[in-house]
Amino acid sequence: MRAIMITELKKNLQDKGLLFWMVILPILFTVLFIAIFTGNTDETTRKQVIVSIIPGYVVMFVFFIIISMVSTFNKDRDKGMTARFASTPLRPYFYMLGKWLPYMFIVFIQIFVLLLFGKIVYNVPLEQPMVLLILSIFLTFTVTAIGLATAVMVKTENMGLAITQIIALGGAMLSGLWIPHDMMPDFMQTISYFLPQFWAHQAFQDAMAGNINYSDLFQTLLILFCIGVAGFVLAIFRYPVFLKRSVT
């Protein structure tokens, strides 16, 4: 499993496209939207907008890792690599884990870089760093588990790309990552309670401001964990089908 994990990590570190999607694009969007929304505002509103946009875009852009996960699993399947690995003593689920773990690392680094960018450039508060760290780990787990499930379920890369857009952009829109949650219509607010983006965004905002309480944190972590586990269970159940597709 370690060999697969290191190989996957090396491949991803060589991939300049991934760097663009995961770090450069989010930074560009953050800078652009902060400039747009804070153009003619007073200092208090400006700070409020920045504190909402930075965690919002962090949460939105971490979901784009699903594209890379779909791509790598689909390439392995179609090239016959999955079947080739199945001929070795490597257990199939360790192959899946070996492929998954580097994405945990990448997403975690992405969150760290984007928050650090917010701190250095916009001086956003990071009042509860330990809470932010724990939240980042849980969000990373949730996102990559959804990515894993999507990667082993889709038949083509294009299908994966479409699903990622729905999850990332649809989820961002419905979870109040683009506009303040309380300004959204009631039905959208109701839907948002079922989405990981809403919970992660709220918790990140509160932890940055330093006013998250432990029951809220625990609730958020539990929700993120449960969604992640659901993704994992789905991936494990679908994996034999994925392997069969690789063989044929």
Next chain:
Amino acid sequence: MLNISNVSKHYEKTKALDDVSFHISKGSCFGLVGPNGAGKSTLMKILASIIHDYTGDVFIDNKILTPEQKEKIGYVPQDICLEEGLSAIGNLSLFGKLYGLTGKKLKLRAIEVLKQINLEKRANDKVSTFSGGMKRRLNIGCSLMHNPDILIMDEATVGIDPQSRNYIFQMINRIKNDGRTIIYASHYIEEVELLCDEVVFIDSGVVVEKGAVNDLLKQYATPSIFIKGTPINLDKMKQYGDVVSKKGGYILSTNEPLQVMENMIAYCREHVIELEQLELVQPRLEDIFFSLTGSELRE
């Protein structure tokens, strides 16, 4: 060494293998011959423990094939299964690690295999810069990392230049001389004739014939002549022996080929037939396959 007993496999409604049984002796180079879609790759994947949902049994050294026996087998897939972003040595190390090799042992083995596949000078180059033939060699090298007793090679020479093909043949002969068992699937029958001692013909998932290459040639090969020209009367030719149409001419099987050739020349002179080709045909496995199945190996 390897016993395949009543193996069948279905893909939804398609029957890929139907009650396939044969034995492979230790140290032999065993050819698996059949046209595309005959079921060779499916059988190879069963032997490599990639496909598990089949009926029947596969035995290695009288023990039923289990995932634990994967260490005895090296599998060279038809596809080039390499990590393009890694170097040659990186790919060899990856596969070595999957078989439990580590540290110095892994390094030494990777260098040894690089020598075997003649890629020492490109050891640290990325695979994405390699030619098709080099990738094929590395594909074989990855399956040799753990020193397997049995090497399964599925269409290992598809799409490569003659030079690389010859190099792979030399490699196979070296592996054979090491006493390892090779299972070689190909639809290039001349490769099988050149490399293998034993052969099994598969068509539409069914074993149509099996045995030692020389025995099969003796058993089935009737002397025959190939005739091509215009116009040739097929009915007239039938008086000289069995006739089948092939490669734009006719194959005439007869026990007296020289006599028939003489008669054919006389016949062509008499009927003013423009003779393009008239030759004595050496018996080939391809002809045996054709006579058994009525279909060509390459369409």
